[in-house]
Amino acid sequence: MMVVASCKEGKGGTDQGKYVRYTPEQIEALERLYHECPKQSSLRRQQLVRECPILSYIEPKQIKVWFQNRRCREKQRKEASRLQAVNRKLTAMNKLLMEENDRLQKQVSHLVHENGYFHQQARNASLTTPDTSCDSVVTSGQHLLTPQLPPRDASPAGLVSIAEETLAEFLSKATGTAVEWVQMPGMKVWKHLLLWISLKIYGIVYKYYV
Template sequence: MAMAMAHQHRESSSDSINRHLDAGKYVRYTGEQVEALERVYAECPKPSSLRRQQLIRDCPILSNIEPKQINVWFQNRRCQEKQRKEASRLQTVNRKMTVMNKLLMEENDRLQKQVSQLVCENGFMRQQLHTVC
């Protein structure tokens, strides 16, 4: 009896794991499906639930994809676009900062040379002053 219950517990645990794996299954889209989704995305990056259902009805190539998965695709696509825009913005900022950094380093070098020259002049003048006194 105890062995039967342990066996039943193991079965229910593995069933639970299998259901969990099925629920989180990764959907791989074909090139044609991605093209169809991209066309819709270009028109409307955030389609309503009704629009997504209509898309599944109107586009046979998408008929085997759950509406929830299509929603996830659009969410991921919006996130990708946001990340691309942010990366582009940061690259622009980085280029500007690089130019600014170069200019500041050149100015710093120039000022350091000027300080060195003034220190030398100051030393020379002190020496002149001591020889006069």
């Protein structure tokens, strides 16, 4: 049976009166005072009991406990709200990272394909005499990383330039994706990885083609 704090006699020494439910009017008065000042001094609580007829049926100790629990509830709600916001951000970040991962995997497979192409070109070059009619070989122009093959007599400096341009192109296109937009500490690791890949490509080209 619900016991309401409507009279002092109802909260006496009996177990039945131990637990009370405050009336909506009492809650409203307490909430109003809470928003006025979440931390009431004991003096202020005694004053409230005298001033507010609705609260006069609640003992100062109970008012103290109510304020204590009310602060606790607010803290819990704020924490729950904060955790929900964090969860939303992490979910969005995870989605971006998954997309970025998928895109990078596709690039890796494409680079592996191109690497095979360079190997084949190198083998052909070693077996036959140079053929200037093949200077402008076109690779799949749809991809982000599709450097134009340099003429086989291109200088190392020119190849470095192409590698740098390719990297710059990728990074410029990467801007606005998870790499830049999320601004996570450590995301620059991707750039380091891409730089490493570019240098590897340059190394392969230089080794087999120059």
